[in-house]
Amino acid sequence: MKVLFSAKFSLFLTILALPQFFTSTADSILCSPSLAAEVRELGEQGQRGQPGTNGQKGKNSDNLTVFADGTPMTLDLSGDNGLPGGDGSIGNPAICSDREADADYNIRQANGGNGGDGGDGGDGGNGGSLTVYTTDKSHLAQIYVIATGGEGGEPGQGGEGGEGCKCASSYWNQQSCTGKPGRDNYNCTTEEFQCQDGYNGRKGRSGRKGKQGRLGTLTLINLDKSLTPDRPIATVALSQLKDRGFTLSKNEWETKTGAASLFAPGSLIADRYQELVNRLESTVLLVWDAPQSFSNFAQEQITLKLTEDEEVDFSIPDDLWLETTTLKRDDVTEFFVFNALKEKEATQLKSQGLSGNGSNLTLTLQDMAGKSDLVLTDFSIRYRTSKSDEAQFRRVFDYKTKYEGDIPPEAIEYQNNQFTINIGQLPIPPEVLERGTAVEIKIVANRSFAGNSKQQDIIVRDILKR
Secondary structure (H helix, E strand, O other): OOOOHHHHHHHHHHHHHOHHHHHHHHHHHHOOOOOOOOEEEEOEOOOOOOOOOOOOOOOOOOOEEEEOOOOOEEEEOOOOOOOOOOOOOOOOOOEOOOOOOOOOOEEEEOOOOOOOOOOOOOOOOOOOOEEEEOOOHHHHHHEEEEOOOOOOOOOOOOOOOOOOOOOOOOEEEEEEEEOOOOOOOOEEEEEEEEEEOOOOOOOOOOOOOOOOOOOOOEEEEOOOOOOOOOEOEEEEEHHHHHHOOEEEEEEEEEEEOOHHHHOOOOOEOOOOEEEEEEEEEEEEEEEEOOOOOHHHOOOOEEEEEEOOOOOEEEEOOOOEEEEEEEEEEOOEEEEEEEEEEEHHHHOOEEEEEEEOOHHHOEEEEEEOOOOOOOOEEEEEEEEEEEOOHHHHOOOOOOOEEEEEEEOOHHHEEEEOOEEEEEHHHOOOOHHHOOOOOEEEEEEEEEEEEOOEEEEEEEEEEEEOOO
């Protein structure tokens, strides 16, 4: 295909005048049927430049505690400046190659590598926190304090792009002939090819500037001695309360503004500050006035909580039953214990068996823990019988309920941790109280003490005898 040189030269001038157009349309132009069909890359693209390192964060200032008594002081609690980010390196130039002298194709030269991005500047360090103890806030006017945050580090600059390869010549002609010279079929044509310069790599982006460090803060404590950390809630063993007592405390704070105005003129510190406005304290002491041995309860734990009105709330675990009262004297709360019981000791009733029949039928229960002089006990009963002849040999499942209800106190005899329940006195049909009757008796004992309660079920299966 023969193309007029003047047309191609005009196209080349247009492309030089509009490089952006050429960037986006170069492939379509070089591959246009009006030009050579083949486009080859020549050379090797340059590598991208290395990014700059990020700047190191500035060191935070140390915190400081002082006692103000009116003596002039100058305090520097400034954070250190962040370090600058490193510059990105220059992109590597393209590795260029010469075209073949008889090249019959279009050429695109290799591009240069992009420049490396600049590193971010390091953030500035924070100003230090200042804690001031004083009994007179006017003493702060004798203190000059600078608690500014450090400046953010400067950003690193992006590296320049590497150079792309350039064409030695933008156009060249290549002749091709067919047939044999001197014959009619001999024909020669001249085809023109072009070379596109490689682009320089783009410049790397600059990093960001580091952030300014925060201003230091003020905590103001209206005391002349070190403040003990507050502990408004604690779980402690009874032994600790009995031997030396335990002190609950609560620090009450208020957020205020205008911190810089409290100090000498020109001071710099965060505007908002915390001021201790009150400290609540209360000591709890255990007075063991119970007949039970303290050693059996020494390691039991209870939870104490100091309330807003300076009272102490006691939280006793469910498995520890205590009969208590409290007495407050100034900042000391005395915790009296008059009786003590563990929950598991309240549910140790054990059947001693049935006796008699008819109106003389009784069931005896023994308190194996021996705590029934303390514990209030209510009973209910479900009385069931079976007509199965096999009930005396094995467990059967055809029991039918004949009576169910509470057991009145007059049907219960109690002595020395032993309960005798006169079942025959309950409104149970007489015919199911006769000798030889297979019975299943369920006793529900509700055991309660000092506001606590626990239910125990006792089931007895037997054949009524004389």
